Amino acid sequence: MTPPDFPPPSDFPEFNPDDLSGMGVFTKRPDLQGDRPPGLIDLRRYMFQMGMSGFQTFVGAPIALTPADLRAAGVEVAMIGAGLDFSYGMRGSAYGPKMVRNGEIYMPPGYGTPHQHTRVDPVTELVLADYGDAPVNNMSLYASIEPIRALVREVAETGAIPFIVGGDHSLMYPNVAAMADVFGKAKVGVIHFDAHYDATDAGLGLNLTHGTPVRRLIEQGHASGHNFIQVGTRGWAPNDKDLGWMRDHGFRYHNMAQVDKFGWDWVMDRAIEEASDGTDYLYISIDMDVFDPAFAPGTGTPEPNGLTPREMFPILRRLGAEKNVVGVELVELNPFADSTYATGLIANRVIREVLTGIAMRKKGITEPYYFAEAAIDGGQGQDWPRR
Numbered sequence: 369m370t371p372p373d374f375p376p377p378s379d380f381p382e383f384n385p386d387d388l389s390g391m392g393v394f395t396k397r398p399d400l401q402g403d404r405p406p407g408l409i410d411l412r413r414y415m416f417q418m419g420m421s422g423f424q425t426f427v428g429a430p431i432a433l434t435p436a437d438l439r440a441a442g443v444e445v446a447m448i449g450a451g452l453d454f455s456y457g458m459r460g461s462a463y464g465p466k467m468v469r470n471g472e473i474y475m476p477p478g479y480g481t482p483h484q485h486t487r488v489d490p491v492t493e494l495v496l497a498d499y500g501d502a503p504v505n506n507m508s509l510y511a512s513i514e515p516i517r518a519l520v521r522e523v524a525e526t527g528a529i530p531f532i533v534g535g536d537h538s539l540m541y542p543n544v545a546a547m548a549d550v551f552g553k554a555k556v557g558v559i560h561f562d563a564h565y566d567a568t569d570a571g572l573g574l575n576l577t578h579g580t581p582v583r584r585l586i587e588q589g590h591a592s593g594h595n596f597i598q599v600g601t602r603g604w605a606p607n608d609k610d611l612g613w614m615r616d617h618g619f620r621y622h623n624m625a626q627v628d629k630f631g632w633d634w635v636m637d638r639a640i641e642e643a644s645d646g647t648d649y650l651y652i653s654i655d656m657d658v659f660d661p662a663f664a665p666g667t668g669t670p671e672p673n674g675l676t677p678r679e680m681f682p683i684l685r686r687l688g689a690e691k692n693v694v695g696v697e698l699v700e701l702n703p704f705a706d707s708t709y710a711t712g713l714i715a716n717r718v719i720r721e722v723l724t725g726i727a728m729r730k731k732g733i734t735e736p737y738y739f740a741e742a743a744i745d746g747g748q749g750q751d752w753p754r755r
């Protein structure tokens with residue numbers, strides 16, 4: 369394994385680059401493929417199983433264990449859990465992937481239940497896989513970064529879209545760096561939904577926390593500020609220095625002040641237009657705290673006055689449908705803070721909305737604000753106001 373290039377190991381005496389075994393947490397089982405023919409492994413014993421039964425996987429998808437499995441099956445989206453939550457001063461989001469898998473409530477692939485408003489069924493339309501979890505050494509964020517990056521890269525190299533479910537937002541660093549590894553430095557635009565700007569220089573003296581990944585990605589050239597579009601920020605940050613840094617580096621941000629002043633449709637149109645401006649590829653980062661805590665309280669750093677699901681779902685579908693999405697992350701889902709289960713429910717739906725958009729694109733549906741006619745004609749073909 370290649371030693372991490374970040375941060376300098378000498379700065380972190382507990383980290384020994386000569387021993388990345390981490391008691392085996394980074395070492396793959398040698399018999400993952402064995403004599404087994406490559407392809408998807410369907411874990412359902414029965415012809416029909418709903419979400420509450422059987423082995424729990426993301427969106428009820430079959431599993432894949434190796435890149436050969438992904439390639440043999442032509443997997444289009446590979447879901448990866450990344451249970452890492454060192455970096456925000458509150459533990460719990462490491463259990464986010466488990467919550468999403470266990471919280472699957474919709475019909476499994478093949479059952480034929482489309483998204484009602486688009487009549488597109490993403491779990492049937494797309495070749496999906498649950499690729500299992502990224503390697504995490506639960507004693508060190510820094511030791512975990514490069515192994516996570518390698519797994520995301522491994523998926524993207526097969527042509528599948530990695531969809532990472534965290535875990536905290538420090539994951540954005542290895543995830544987007546992996547995108548740069550595969551598609552080229554600063555070749556992938558990022559649209560970043562978050563209550564927070566995550567672009568400060570250091571958190572409590574450390575250069576990688578859930579508040580710094582954006583800064584590191586730009587500094588190291590993995591992403592360009594010009595193609596870094598932020599949506600939903602609010603609260604008591606950034607300070608003038610960090611705001612100046614963002615403005616100097618070409619960032620375009622659509623904070624809640626813009627939503628209040630210009631309206632959500634205006635913001636959504638601008639953000640979509642800018643999302644892959646000058647690039648052919650788009651990465652979507654969704655921090656659950658972009659939602660108002662009235663809807664999504666189960667997150668590490670909730671912030672009032674956020675977006676509603678009704679605002680977020682259409683933009684997620686539009687991005688999937690209109691843009692060439694090459695990677696997605698959903699982070700900061702903390703089941704331990706989710707007393708009502710609402711956050712888990714919305715997280716599950718966020719995944720479905722993004723997948724619906726990607727499936728729409730596959731079917732050639734890229735029209736902005738698309739709704740299937742049968743979804744909005746009221747059942748008997750009423751006229752409706754065209755926008």
Ligand SMILES: [Mn+2]
Pocket residue numbers: 537562563564566578655700
């Ligand atoms: Mn964040």
